[in-house]
Amino acid sequence: MAPFRAVKWTPLFEETNPDLRSVDDASNGIRLHCQRVDYLTTSIQQRVKDARQCKKQILEEAAAANRTMIYTTQIVRLDGLVLVASTDDANVPQLNDFKTQIRQVIKGIKADSEPRASIESEAYTMHYILNDNITAIAITERSYPKKLAMTYLDDVRTEFQSTHT
Numbered sequence: 001m002a003p004f005r006a007v008k009w010t011p012l013f014e015e016t017n018p019d020l021r022s023v024d025d026a027s028n029g030i031r032l033h034c035q036r037v038d039y040l041t042t043s044i045q046q047r048v049k050d051a052r053q054c055k056k057q058i059l060e061e062a063a064a065a066n067r068t069m070i071y072t073t074q075i076v077r078l079d080g081l082v083l084v085a086s087t088d089d090a091n092v093p094q095l096n097d098f099k100t101q102i103r104q105v106i107k108g109i110k111a112d113s114e115p116r117a118s119i120e121s122e123a124y125t126m127h128y129i130l131n132d133n134i135t136a137i138a139i140t141e142r143s144y145p146k147k148l149a150m151t152y153l154d155d156v157r158t159e160f161q162s163t164h165t
Helices: 012-016 023-067 094-108 146-163
Strands: 071-079 082-085 116-120 126-133 134-141
Touching: 023 126, 071 146, 082 126, 094 126, 116 146, 126 146, 134 146
Parallel strands: none
Antiparallel strands: 071 082, 071 134, 116 126, 126 134
């Protein structure tokens, strides 16, 4: 039988990582690491979910903004002569009936008429600004903000008058 020899024994975890002193410490470290990964994964998943909700909200707001729009713009003299008119409203067939009614309203506008007004129908609103015998008119959806329409018309009228005077 061979004689017994004494060998110096050193724990495996102390040599490779002095912070992990035992198998329990190693398993706790692995458990903490897994919890950290789970937290990061959950955090990333939540951020992706939040980003998708934000994108959905932005798209819905953009769609709503596209639905409320200005259909046509005209600049008309008080005698009824149309000086400038937009032509991109041909794809809205119901608008033609409203435009016919608008022509009748334009004939009723006089120099002493209200300088700013909005006339509503079931689906559309006609906004106008009267200045120096020139009327700037916009037909919008009924839900379009009146203040925004008036600001738009004021800008159009100002630009027209500065260009053509």
